[in-house]
Amino acid sequence: LAHTQGQQDFNGKRILISGGGTREHLDPVRFLGNPSTGKMALALAQAASDRGGIVTLVHGPIAPELLPISPNYQLISVVSADQMEAVMMSHFVESEIIIMSAAVADVKPAYYTNHKLPKKELPTDLKLESVTDILAKLGSLKKADQILIGFAAQTGDIINPALDKLKRKKLDLIVANPIDKPDSGFGTDTNQAIFIKADGQQQPIKSCSKLELAHQLLDFVNLEKLRRRN
Ligand code: CTP
Ligand code: CA
Numbered sequence: 001l002a003h004t005q006g007q008q009d010f011n012g013k014r015i016l017i018s019g020g021g022t023r024e025h026l027d028p029v030r031f032l033g034n035p036s037t038g039k040m041a042l043a044l045a046q047a048a049s050d051r052g053g054i055v056t057l058v059h060g061p062i063a064p065e066l067l068p069i070s071p072n073y074q075l076i077s078v079v080s081a082d083q084m085e086a087v088m089m090s091h092f093v094e095s096e097i098i099i100m101s102a103a104v105a106d107v108k109p110a111y112y113t114n115h116k117l118p119k120k121e122l123p124t125d126l127k128l129e130s131v132t133d134i135l136a137k138l139g140s141l142k143k144a145d146q147i148l149i150g151f152a153a154q155t156g157d158i159i160n161p162a163l164d165k166l167k168r169k170k171l172d173l174i175v176a177n178p179i180d181k182p183d184s185g186f187g188t189d190t191n192q193a194i195f196i197k198a199d200g201q202q203q204p205i206k207s208c209s210k211l212e213l214a215h216q217l218l219d220f221v222n223l224e225k226l227r228r229r230n
Pocket of ligand 2: 104105106
């Protein structure tokens with residue numbers, strides 16, 4: 001691994017991580033969702049807590065077999081983007097490092113019915129509403145001593161859309177993540193990325209396990225922390 005094994009370089013740091021995908025329900029059995037499994041966020045939470053961080057992981061539905069049996073961090077489970085927003089907001093102020101790796105919905109059905117709709121009553125022109133951009137909201141509230149990190153899962157060109165999101169959401173760092181490669185993206189155990197900092201500095205990370213990528217990201221964050229102190 002790239003990091004020093006057993007290093008406690010995040011000792012006592014409060015680290016807030018989001019992961020998995022949100023679900024926007026139309027009724028109790030139907031939702032708009034995405035293929036995120038939460039593996040990247042689980043790797044980030046494990047890496048950060050193994051390095052001494054006080055970690056909270058806010059996550060959308062994750063398959064039970066992927067969840068750690070006795071995690072050394074706090075897990076808060078949510079379903080919708082609105083719920084994720086509420087939990088992220090309640091933990092944001094006390095957090096020093098915030099990593100938004102969740103695949104959050106962009107839209108939700110305009111109406112929710114609390115009983116299962118018979119299929120003949122399902123709308124053929126589903127009315128949608130936009131969802132709060134949680135990361136952009138955190139970016140606008142961020143204090144100078146907080147480090148805010150986003151993910152940009154992209155097909156095709158990954159750099160330009162990631163740069164745009166980095167600026168627009170006032171991030172310190174973005175993980176540009178190709179999802180159209182066989183060994184990276186949704187559901188895989190490996191991943192690859194380019195880390196991009198607000199000052200333009202870039203670091204490409206070749207395909208590796210999600211845990212290794214998580215440690216690489218923490219190494220990169222550490223450099224950022226040191227730079228700020230000087
Ligand atoms: N994000 C968020 N809230 C949303 C949508 C996205 O916090 N409602 C965050 C994601 O967790 C990720 C970053 O914003 O860290 C980028 O998400 P992405 O879907 O790539 O960007 P969008 O701004 O939603 O743009 P688009 O879907 O058009 O690419
Ligand atoms: Ca999106």
